[in-house]
Amino acid sequence: MKKLMTTVLMLMVTLQLFAQGQGSAIADTLAGSEKIYVVVTCVTIILLGLLAFLFAIERRLKKLEKKS
Amino acid sequence: MYKSWWKILGAVLVMYSTVAGFLASVPPLPILHQSIRNLYFHVPMWFAMIVLFTISVVQSIRYLSNSNQEHDNKAVQSVNAGIIFGILGLVTGAVWARFTWGQAWSFDVKQNFAAIAMLLYFAYLVLRNAIDEEQKRAKISAIYNIFAFPMMVVLLFVLPRLSDSLHPGNGGNPGFNAYDLDSRMRMVFYPACLGWILIGCWIYSILFRVSTLEKNK
Numbered sequence: 110m111k112k113l114m115t116t117v118l119m120l121m122v123t124l125q126l127f128a129q130g131q132g133s134a135i136a137d138t139l140a141g142s143e144k145i146y147v148v149v150t151c152v153t154i155i156l157l158g159l160l161a162f163l164f165a166i167e168r169r170l171k172k173l174e175k176k177s
Numbered sequence: 178m179y180k181s182w183w184k185i186l187g188a189v190l191v192m193y194s195t196v197a198g199f200l201a202s203v204p205p206l207p208i209l210h211q212s213i214r215n216l217y218f219h220v221p222m223w224f225a226m227i228v229l230f231t232i233s234v235v236q237s238i239r240y241l242s243n244s245n246q247e248h249d250n251k252a253v254q255s256v257n258a259g260i261i262f263g264i265l266g267l268v269t270g271a272v273w274a275r276f277t278w279g280q281a282w283s284f285d286v287k288q289n290f291a292a293i294a295m296l297l298y299f300a301y302l303v304l305r306n307a308i309d310e311e312q313k314r315a316k317i318s319a320i321y322n323i324f325a326f327p328m329m330v331v332l333l334f335v336l337p338r339l340s341d342s343l344h345p346g347n348g349g350n351p352g353f354n355a356y357d358l359d360s361r362m363r364m365v366f367y368p369a370c371l372g373w374i375l376i377g378c379w380i381y382s383i384l385f386r387v388s389t390l391e392k393n394k
Contacts, residue, residue: 140276144212147276151218151269152195158265162380169387176394 114161178382187375194221194369204359208277215273216362217369222266223333224370225377229259230298232381234326237319249315250392251385252322253305256298258381262373263295278343287344290332297325297332 139146198217206213233255240248270288275281282288304321308314337347 143210144276145210145214147212147273148199148214148218150272151215154268154272155218155222155265158261158268159380162261166383166387169391173387173390173394 117157178385183375184379187372187379190368190372191376192372194365194372197365198369201361201365203362212273212277213362215269217365219266219269219273220366221370221373222262222269225373226259226262226266227330227333228374229255229262229377229381230326230329232378233259234322237322240315240319241323244312244315246311246315247389249319250388252319253302254384254388255381256301256322257384258377260295260298260302261380262377263291263298267291267295274343283343285344286340286342287337287347290336294329294332297328301325 139150194217198214203211203213233252236248236252236255239245240252267288270291271281274283274285274288278285301318301321305314305318308317337344
């Protein structure tokens with residue numbers, strides 16, 4: 110789980126690095142199309158955050174199930 | 178807390194605001210363009226966080242008045258749920274800022290103070306972990322929480338207004354009211370806020386129930 114989280118975090122860090130470049134493809138796509146992809150990115154982040162929360166709860170429940 | 182009608186209501190409102198948030202028409206705006214639709218996703222995160230932190234401070238006060246451990250547990254779990262929303266609000270804000278303000282973190286007062294407000298609540302959780310004795314932990318952290326809440330409100334809503342900020346509603350910038358006078362946007366924005374607040378309360382109630390089970394085991 111920790112490894113997975115680190116991987117995701119590292120991916121986000123590199124996304125940021127790419128976005129810094131002037132002519133980068135990701136930044137251009139996000140800034141293009143009247144910036145609608147900025148909204149898509151934000152909604153994806155929110156979904157990922159809530160899914161990560163689900164996994165965390167699942168892990169706690171698993172521990173409870175093992176105990177009982 | 179155990180009834181399901183408000184969870185269904187929250188789910189329906191969030192579904193509605195997501196679909197309408199992408200499809201409903203928005204006024205044409207410079208710089209922001211279509212990214213104004215983030216209003217339906219980024220802002221409700223903060224509303225949900227504030228409601229959860231309010232629940233937390235109410236539970237802390239209740240704990241201090243009757244020393245029931247259940248209130249202490251409720252206070253912690255609502256902070257835990259609130260922090261999820263706070264982090265989501267910060268990250269979506271940074272993404273939005275990258276493409277409208279030019280930089281993900283431009284050390285804008287609003288961003289800085291929002292981050293500090295989050296740190297206040299991280300400190301709350303760290304403080305709790307630092308104290309072993311249950312009664313003492315509950316009492317000290319309840320008092321800390323009561324101080325942290327007005328600090329959070331000041332950091333988010335008062336201080337950014339006193340200096341220059343790019344964030345709408347701060348430093349001489351008009352709030353989004355200037356934009357969403359368009360009543361169609363309000364028709365999506367208010368349900369989005371209510372929906373996400375309800376989802377936040379749902380997450381809080383799940384966290385509370387799991388931790389109650391963990392304590393009773």
